[in-house]
Amino acid sequence: MFEQQQLRALIDTAVDGILSISADGRVRLYNRASERIFGYSAEEVLGQDVAMLMPEHHARNHGQYIENYLSTGEARIIGIGRQVQGVKKDGSVFPLHLSVGEFREAGERYFVGIIHDLSEQMAERERTRALQEQIELIGRHSAVSEMGAALAHELNQPLTAVDLFLVAAERKLENDPDGARRIFARVREEAERAGNIVRRIRQMVERSDGEHSLFDLGQVIDSAVELCRTVSQRPDTIRIETTGPAMLFGDSTQIRMILVNLIKNALDAVGDQPRGQVVVRVRSGDPLRIEVLDNGPGVGPEFEDKLFQPFASTKTKGLGIGLSICRTIAEAHGGRLLYKAPDGYRDGLGGASFILELPQPDERNL
Template sequence: MPFSGTHAEGQLQALIGTAVDGIMSIDRRGIVDLYNPACERIFGWAPGEVIGRNVSMLMPPRYAHRHDGFLERYIETGDARIIGIGREVEGLRKDGSEFPMDLSVGEFETGGDRRFVGIVRDLTERVAAERRLRELQAQLSHMGRVSAVAEMGTALAHELNQPLTAIALFLAASDKALESDPAKARSLFARAQQESQRAGDIVRRIRQMVERGDDERRDIDLADLITGAAELCSVADVDGRTAIDISRAQSRITIHADATQIRQVLVNLIRNAMDATAGQGNRTVRVRTRLREDMTEIDVEDNGPGIDPQVRPRLFSPFVTSKKDGLGIGLSICRTIAESHGGSLELLDEPEPGALSGARFRLALPMS
């Protein structure tokens, strides 16, 4: 695009030449006639290699062959897919590598001809930083799950030892009865098999809790997650005196989430509620769900003494805990997980009719 020696045009030329973002212009046929230095830094092509050629050379092949058709359709119908909107797309560098970029396209007219100007911003560093942040969050989340299982380690080992001991006893008894009473031996074998399934279920729940997960979100049944989390926490309840009531958790609620991470949040909330009621006679933890507009609310409440007022303001801060051997990262991680799913996690202050008298946490998640 030529510039005259006027003051305004000189300013425009300086602005385009020094802009951090790439600026280019094309005619109605897609031919490039403006290509600033930032474009050269972003794409790797020199101006002389691009000006006069079709802009599709800066696009991955799967998009390039469709570009002219999009441009023609817009000129004929006015149907804008990207013009005046802006969006994240992929560009193609001179070395053949693809990269994410933000593209804003505008339209103008000069000399009776329609032209289009595009502003390009390279998003490579931002996308890489976001990916790294997700990886770090996943690692922290995994550390939190391992920590939670470690805190329950003694109880889980005790619970797992029970079916293993029973299996050994049943097999020894069936060996003695094998010749004298085959029917009794078969019955003992069946009971040993039941105990092995019980042991397998315990191991499966532990594995689900500590596995790294695939960091993929899919439609999952919320009731299944709540049931699994309650079962794992029940296994870790050594004296079996805590009643975990999930009867008010509605079935057939589907959420779009990472099952491993949401299971982690539920286990942490239920375990915290169980710890809060330790040492008292009547120990109750209740999980209930409700639908509110496009969100699902999961309340985890207990009949313990509630949260210490001095701890409440810092409750979701890292390394804040009232547990003797706790790391204090559980609730912090749980809130991060909830927010990364577009939801929230909060401690409710206001009493509610029918709620238990202790602490009440609310996990809100978007419905599928």
């Protein structure tokens, strides 16, 4: 008797929902935590089909699941536990983790379930994701803001050319139509150039949808390099070295953001020095390795430990959150972002080296 009272007290004071059903799916036990989680009182649930606590698509097949287990002994959830969905009294669907066990009493088979409500956990995860997305967006806007003057200058060049070409074409329309057509072709080229600049800016600041997919790393690197070349006074400073094509699984917008930040920082480091070099090296393998090197002055030893801390920067402009965000993105992709201190100059390089390592996609992504 004492043992039964003790067990009942434990069940009723448990934080997680505990319920038990018979082999025909009827609820035999339903504790107070279950009342709080589902919104039904024990009187409303006891003796009813447990399917009332499930979404329609699960409820429709639940009876068959039990029959299959009783006839075959093949467990799909018993002793394993998994995330499923439940339905509250008000009809709202919510996520939960369900662990199921089995016991016998007087020759009858029963199932007991322990239910952990994941609503708050999932909501917190979504809030964190949304906050991270906002921080990433701020980082992208910050990077573009730092490049704003150069971008405006570059965009103004093709627009000015378009204006001048149109004036010249107007003069030639009557007396030299062929010459006017040649000028119109130049107008189209300059308009396309302006459009490409705008496209690259939009790629940099667009909001990521958070969806991961298979993408061509080469195209993302080319896009990042072209944007940085647009704002560089000496675009030939940047070169790409790769061992061949590579596919990655992730968010291409976020990976592009990392590369733009690293290349832009490298360009800032080499400044106006006559033989400035920035190299983007890609090495295949698992993990795949992308290295951005420069021959600038490097990072002082006193600042190396602070490189990836938010709001830490050696530059007078910017928020100092670029590298911090980049490392977070790399880790969210199962990779890492590292700084490698120079060990002497090699191939004219040795100022600073940032290494982005990302895992190769597995068969499920191909």
